[in-house]
Amino acid sequence: MGCHNKMATHFNQKYKIMINKLLSILCGVILFFSCINKTKNEINKVDLQPNIKISFKKIDSVQIDYIGNPTVHDLDPVSRIVLFMEHKESSQIITVASFDGQVLSSFSKWGDMPDSYGNLMASLNIIGSNSFMAYGSRGFFAYTFEGKLQSYVKHSDDPYIGFNRIGIGFGMERLKDLYIYLNQDDYYKLNDESDNYAKLQPVIALNFNSGEAKPIIGFPKTSIFLSGRYFFNNAWDPAFTVADDRIVVAFGLEPTLYIFSSAAAYSLITKLPLDLPKYQYFEGGNEYSSDVRFFGQARTSGKILNVKKLDGFYMIAYFPGFDASDLEESFANKPPKETMEFWNNMQKKYSRRIAIVDSLGNVVNDFVPQGLEPSSMLIRNGELWMLEKPDEEIELDFFRLFRVGLKIEN
């Protein structure tokens, strides 16, 4: 009995030590997670305080001396390279420049040459310290910064060349060994007889090793594109980004962020409806129409152009859309001079804007960024870079890119 009690006491002591150890570990874990949550909550507190605004501040810049109409495709803060192109109706010249502004090489891969990418289907994308890739009508190409072909993989299926957007901020986004991009192949799936938006999968995953372009994300059930209404071409062109191991998508004119898992099923995790100030967009027609009042909305409707995430906040670049009066005037027949004047006025009146949105979908600030082109937002090496908005009145012999951070203002 005594022995039994001794054993029981010994067992209790061992048990107590074990419990204490477990409690210490548990406390450590709780403390660790409370620290993480504190950081998160601190960000959310900032989001929700009504007097605090978050805007952009310029941190660094790169200036490239250049005369012409450059279209910047990509940059890399690690190799300190800017990749841009002079697009003309019948030529494409790629230029590689350093962050110091020095032009390192200039060459063409467009036209009748064995290593041509054909027609470009996306912005060029820097993939290493001395190489970039081109997603073209002839396949997937990698070239060195000197213009030498490194690799070439044919498309597994012939792509539909729909042309969409080319320029900084509109490129492919890396997801593990794949690249996320918009699906140009979607359009032919719709026709006047049986429009079925449920068939569309506006987001694809490109595999540069196999040449496969696999549609991965369609419209969620609550999307306006599944509401039974009809939309003009490109109305659903996705703005997208890969952040925090999630794929964040805004489908064209629909003011909602949809957040999908980055794992193979790419399932919808959550959605954040966006309450963008003065956002006016086409909510769909009763039928498909070849009338300008239908297809012309591609130019006049509000639309989400770019989405990026920095320091826990989503940055949404968007075109706000015409009001009813300007919308009506845009469809009126006018002489060429008045037409030119009207569109110039509209360009000044309806600037592209940035909305900064917290993780709950609240718009923390909404503004036209001073001297920066909203749609050009690009995240590289965890840094946000944007193209300087050129002065329309003055022709410059250089262009600039700015590294931008978030500034908290009271």
Add this chain to the structure above:
Amino acid sequence: MKKLSLEMFRLTSADVLERSEMKKMTGGYGSGSCVYAYRSGGSWYGSCNVSEGEAKFMIAGYGSNDAYYCCESCGSTFYC
């Protein structure tokens, strides 16, 4: 008029485009024979296989260096 048949062209069924493939060529939804491109905010935007009305509307107001469109025999252009 004599009805055309595949035999006349010596085509097999494998040589004939299916409906979905034909749509790829014609553009299907909102199809047309025109293409347009315009430059805005430092980027190029554009579309292939649209109607002439759509192409003209989309580039109205842009300068000649910042916008192009063509219909039918466009030849090689950088955008389509």
